[in-house]
Amino acid sequence: MEQGASLALPRLCVLLTALLALCPCCSQGTWMWLGIASFGFPEKLGCANLPLSARQKDLCKKKPHLLSGIREGARLGIQECRNQFRHERWNCSVTAAASPSSPSPTSDLSVFGYEQSSGTKETAFIYAVMAAGLVHSLTRSCSAGNMTECSCDASLQNGGSPSEGWHWGGCSDDIQYGIGFSRRFLDGTSNNSTGKYRDALTTMNLHNSEAGRQAVAKLISVDCRCHGVSGSCAVKTCWRTMSSFEKIGSFLKDKYENSVHVLDKLKKKVRRKEKDQRKIPVHKEDLIYTHRSPNYCMRDQKLGVPGTHGRECNRTSDGPDGCNLLCCGRGYNTHVVRHVQRCECKFVWCCYVRCRRCESVTDVHTCK
Missing domain, CATH: 3.30.2460.20 (Wnt (Wingless and Int-1), C-terminal domain)
Structure with missing residues (x-):
């Protein structure tokens, strides 16, 4: 490491710690910063000095080998958000990552700026696609054999339907590990359906994170390979595999387009904003939002909205x-x-x- 970079690291650590102390509620979303940080930078900082909540730091310390997968999940989510909204008025712009030689954590930690905590449809998509990215990344690592605590889905072994000429084989993606870790890392619980949340924004973010995880599970598909003499398909070996993340992103973009406006007052369960629709249930796969989106046509410096001038x-x-x-x-x-x-x-x-x-x-x- 260059001398200038090594001198900048302690300074950045102090700034990160001070910012999180002043704004502890921001820590839930700051893990997203890992997706745009300079290559190798998070590993150099170490778990204790990363912009994570206390619980996330504890998980990071217990499982430091997962840091690269967490970072890849954040990168995957950010990349797909940009891809899905590249032609929209809001184009999922993110702040540039800090580098060791030029740290600027006060702007970098928010990553998505105003939209990360605005309670809008854009916030809903951000939390869904980021949670999905984390599941996708960790599950891929499991299937690739990069981690000792998980591998392929062992529950399918010796199963299938021999009478119909196929059986389970290969390496099926075991998304349960990825979903479980995503819940622990992002939500602080293995099942967020029974928890009590402190405010409507937190409830909304947790719901949308789970919707992102459910999208990965819903779009899992079955691939098969034929076996037989002269290329026949007398027997097929099949396995379950996750869809491409682009397909998952498209699915979540459709959910964004049909997202549900809900009450911003904390209730026992999420309810729709419109009185005549409150009897219609809000499903766990739906994306929900509490505040309407701003006008992305015009520049709003206070909200950090750049507008579409020059696009x-x-x-x-x-x-x-x-x-x-x-x-x-x-x-x-x-x-x-x-x-x-x-x-x-x-x-x-x-x-x-x-x-x-x-x-x-x-x-x-x-x-x-």
């Missing part, structure tokens, strides 16, 4: 990436961009490559 849009699209919707009716500017690149390359004997210099001109549209 690139698609002039011919009728979707959310279209200039009409993304620019909120303000119109757009058109810029001509010239690209120069090598093309029509040919190998000349002997021995070099000859290319032409090709130019292309494209129109780029940005919101006013």
